[in-house]
Amino acid sequence: MALIDRIKYDGYEDGSPWLIHKYPGEEFVLGSQLIVNQGQEALFFKGGKALDLFAAGAHTLVSGNLPLLNKLVNLPFGGKTPFTAEIYYVNKTSRLDMNWGTANPFQLEDPKYGLILSIRSHGKYGLRIVDSRMFVSELVGAIPSGSTVNYPFVASYFSGLLTSCIKTVISAFMIKQKISFLEVTAYLQDLSRECQEQVEKEFARFGVEIVNFFIESITPPKEEFEKLRTYKEELAMGADFYRQRRSFDVMDAMAQNSASGGMANAGMGLGMGLGMAPMAKELFGGVAGNVNPGQAAAPASGAVCPACGAKNPDGQKFCGECGAAMVVGIVCPSCGKVNPEGQKFCGDCGAKLAKKCPSCGKDNDLSQKFCGDCGTKL
Numbered sequence: 001m002a003l004i005d006r007i008k009y010d011g012y013e014d015g016s017p018w019l020i021h022k023y024p025g026e027e028f029v030l031g032s033q034l035i036v037n038q039g040q041e042a043l044f045f046k047g048g049k050a051l052d053l054f055a056a057g058a059h060t061l062v063s064g065n066l067p068l069l070n071k072l073v074n075l076p077f078g079g080k081t082p083f084t085a086e087i088y089y090v091n092k093t094s095r096l097d098m099n100w101g102t103a104n105p106f107q108l109e110d111p112k113y114g115l116i117l118s119i120r121s122h123g124k125y126g127l128r129i130v131d132s133r134m135f136v137s138e139l140v141g142a143i144p145s146g147s148t149v150n151y152p153f154v155a156s157y158f159s160g161l162l163t164s165c166i167k168t169v170i171s172a173f174m175i176k177q178k179i180s181f182l183e184v185t186a187y188l189q190d191l192s193r194e195c196q197e198q199v200e201k202e203f204a205r206f207g208v209e210i211v212n213f214f215i216e217s218i219t220p221p222k223e224e225f226e227k228l229r230t231y232k233e234e235l236a237m238g239a240d241f242y243r244q245r246r247s248f249d250v251m252d253a254m255a256q257n258s259a260s261g262g263m264a265n266a267g268m269g270l271g272m273g274l275g276m277a278p279m280a281k282e283l284f285g286g287v288a289g290n291v292n293p294g295q296a297a298a299p300a301s302g303a304v305c306p307a308c309g310a311k312n313p314d315g316q317k318f319c320g321e322c323g324a325a326m327v328v329g330i331v332c333p334s335c336g337k338v339n340p341e342g343q344k345f346c347g348d349c350g351a352k353l354a355k356k357c358p359s360c361g362k363d364n365d366l367s368q369k370f371c372g373d374c375g376t377k378l
Helices: 067-073 132-140 151-177 184-204 222-236 241-258 263-269 274-291
Strands: 004-007 020-022 027-036 040-046 049-054 057-060 082-084 086-091 095-101 106-109 116-129 208-219 354-356 363-365
Touching (some): 020 132, 040 067, 086 132, 095 151, 106 151, 116 151, 116 184, 116 222, 132 151, 151 184, 151 208
Parallel strands (some): 004 027
Antiparallel strands (some): 027 082, 040 049, 040 086, 095 116, 106 116
C-alpha cells in the first residue's frame, strides 16, 4: 500500500452536511501534509485511543507535533519514517436545523380541566461538537475507513433522551403554572428554555453543545383538543349546564310530538323533570294555545304539575294541562324530584330540601329568605 503524504477531506461534493469522516488510509509518513479546513478538526487515533488533535490550517507531520502518538509508538526524529494511525475529521460548525419530535404520543393530564390527553410535540434544535476526542471516543466509536457519519446518527441516538426530557419538563411546568393545553402556545418560549437547560447536560457528556432548542408545538389530537375546548366552554356556562342541556333535549322531543298531536304524551314523558318545566312552559305555551284556542289561561298561583310544570288550582288531583296526577311534596331544587313532605334531603341526589331557622328551628323552603314562623332572616 502506498504511503500517504497529503491528507485532506473536503466533505461531500454537493455540499451536504456531514459530522465525522474517517480518512481512507492508515499508512502515513513523517513529513506528510495534513490539511484541516476551516470549521474542521483532525483527530489521530491509535490502538483505540484518541491522541493528537489538529485545528484548522496546514500542518507538517513531525514527531514534535505528534507528542501523544510519538509517546505511544516512539517515532524517530526526522526523515520520512512511516507510521500507522487512524485520522478522523470532525465537523466543528453549528448545525441549527435538527428536527426532533415525539414518535409516539404520551399521556398527560390537563392541569386545569383534569382531562387525560395524548400529547405530541415537535421542534428544532442546533448542536455543535465542542470536544472532538470525547465525541468520537464516547459516541461514534470505530467505523470503517472512508466512512462518514451524518447528523441523523446523532438525532436517532438522542431521540429517546429528548422525548423523556420533553415529557418531564412539560408535565412539571404546566402543573406548576396551572395552565391548560388550550393556553400552552403562549408558554412555548419558556418551555423551550427549560427543556434546553435539561438536555444540554446530557449532550455535554458526549462533547456536544446545544446551540438552541425550540418547541414548535405541543398538541393533542384534533378530536381531543375539541373535546377539551368544549369542556371548557361548558364549565364557563355554569354548574346547571348539563341539566339545562338535558332539558333542551326533552323539549326538542316535545316539539316534534306536538306537530303530530302528541303533546299530552310528551308531557307525560317528562316524568319528574321539574328542572326544565318553566322553560318548557314558556317555549311551548303558544303551541298548546294554538291547539286549543278556547282554553282558559292557567292560574297565576297554585300547585305545580310534576309532569309538565303547569300551574293548577289548589286541591286538583289531576293536571288540567296534561292530565298527569298531581303529587304533593317537596320539589328538589337540584334534580327536580318530588319528595314526600317532611324530608330534609332529596331521595335521588341528596340535595338539601329545607333551610332550618337559626332562631326557632323551623324548616323553611329553600326559596324563602325569612323564616315563616318568626321572621328571622335565613
